[in-house]
Amino acid sequence: GDSVTQMEGPVTLSEEAFLTINCTYTATGYPSLFWYVQYPGEGLQLLLKATKADDKGSNKGFEATYRKETTSFHLEKGSVQVSDSAVYFCALSPSDFNKFYFGSGTKLNVKP
Amino acid sequence: DTGVSQDPRHKITKRGQNVTFRCDPISEHNRLYWYRQTLGQGPEFLTYFQNEAQLEKSRLLSDRFSAERPKGSFSTLEIQRTEQGDSAMYLCASRGQGLYEQYFGPGTRLTVT
Numbered sequence: 394g395d396s397v398t399q400m401e402g403p404v405t406l407s408e409e410a411f412l413t414i415n416c417t418y419t420a421t422g423y424p425s426l427f428w429y430v431q432y433p434g435e436g437l438q439l440l441l442k443a444t445k446a447d448d449k450g451s452n453k454g455f456e457a458t459y460r461k462e463t464t465s466f467h468l469e470k471g472s473v474q475v476s477d478s479a480v481y482f483c484a485l486s487p488s489d490f491n492k493f494y495f496g497s498g499t500k501l502n503v504k505p
Numbered sequence: 506d507t508g509v510s511q512d513p514r515h516k517i518t519k520r521g522q523n524v525t526f527r528c529d530p531i532s533e534h535n536r537l538y539w540y541r542q543t544l545g546q547g548p549e550f551l552t553y554f555q556n557e558a559q560l561e562k563s564r565l566l567s568d569r570f571s572a573e574r575p576k577g578s579f580s581t582l583e584i585q586r587t588e589q590g591d592s593a594m595y596l597c598a599s600r601g602q603g604l605y606e607q608y609f610g611p612g613t614r615l616t617v618t
Contacts, residue, residue, distance in 0.1 A: 397547075425605050436509075436596070437548070437609040444605055482547050486607075490600065491561050492538065493607060495547030 395420045399483045399496035406473055406503050414468040414499045416457075416483035424485040426450075426459050426466040427493070431480045440468075440481070478503045507531075509610035511597050517616045518587055525583045526613045530599030537580050538607060539572055540596040541565065548596050554580060587617045 400415040418426065425444040429437040441450030446461035455470045466483060483496040510529045518524050530537050535556050540548035551570070553561045556577040566572075569587075574580040584591055594614050598607035 427606060429609075436611040437598075439606045439608070442606055484547070486605070490536075490605065491553050492550040492563075493540075493548070493598075494550070497545065497547050 395424065395485060395487055395494050397483050397485055397494050397496040399481075399499055401497075401499065402480075403500040403502055406501070408475055408503055408505050409472045410503075412468070412470040412473045412477075412501070414481055414483075414501070416466045416468065416496060418464050418466065418483075418485050418494075420464075420485055420487065422488045424487050425490070426457070427484045427486070428455070428457055428466070428468050429482045429484060429495075431482065431498070433479070437482065473501070473503045475503045475505050477501060509597055509599050509608055511595075511610040511613050513613055514611060515614045515616075517618065520589060520617055521586055523583065523585045524587060524615065525581055526595055526597075526615075528580045528582070528597030528610060530579070530597070531601065531608055532578075534599035534601040534608070535577065536600040537574055538598040538600070539580070539582050540598065542594040542596055542612070543592075551582075551595075584615075587615075589617045591615060592617045 427442045428440040430440045441452040443450040443459035449458045480498045484493045512527045537554040539551040542548045554574040569585045594612040596612045597610045600607045
C-alpha cells in the first residue's frame, strides 16, 4: 500500500545552517506530495506541495522537488532560523485525494 | 475564512464513557476528513466525507467509533465505551473543490483515564 518514510529526528542545527529532511514514498499511480509543519501547541499547516513529477514546491525559503525516479520529496532550506523549530511531516495523497498518508514526523530544533 | 475549528480542544474521560467531538470545516469546503495522531507519530486516516456522504472508513475505525456529517457542514466523531488506547489527538481537516491540500484544525486531545 501507499506509505511515506521520513528521517527520524530530532535534528538539531545552529541558526543559519543548511537543512535537509529526507522523505521517500511508496505509491501506485501518480500521488501528490506535501510537507506540513506543526509548531508547538498548534495544528498542522501546509508548508508546500508538488502535484506531479519534477514539480518544485517552495514557501518561506523551504523547497522540495518531486523526484519520481527516486520516489523522494526531500525538504531543504538554505539558512534555518530559530523560528523554524517545529515538527515537519511529509505526506502523500493518492490521485483520488480521499486521504493523506503521513510520515512519522521529524522534529527540528534550531539553536541561536 | 476562519479556518477549521474543533471543539473541545481537550477532553479527559474515564474508561467506558462515551465522548463526542465536533469539527467545523472551512465553510465552502465540501470534503471533510478525520485523523488520529498519537505521540511521536504522524496522523492516521480514520474517515472521509464528501458533503454528507461518508465515502471511506479506515480499519482503525472500530465499531465503537461513529462519524456523521448530517447536513454536509459540521461533523461529529463519537467514541463509545472509551478505552485507554483511544487516548490521542483527533484531527479534522477539510478540502475544497479543485484544491489538492487539506486544511487542518487544531485538534481535540483525548485522555482516557
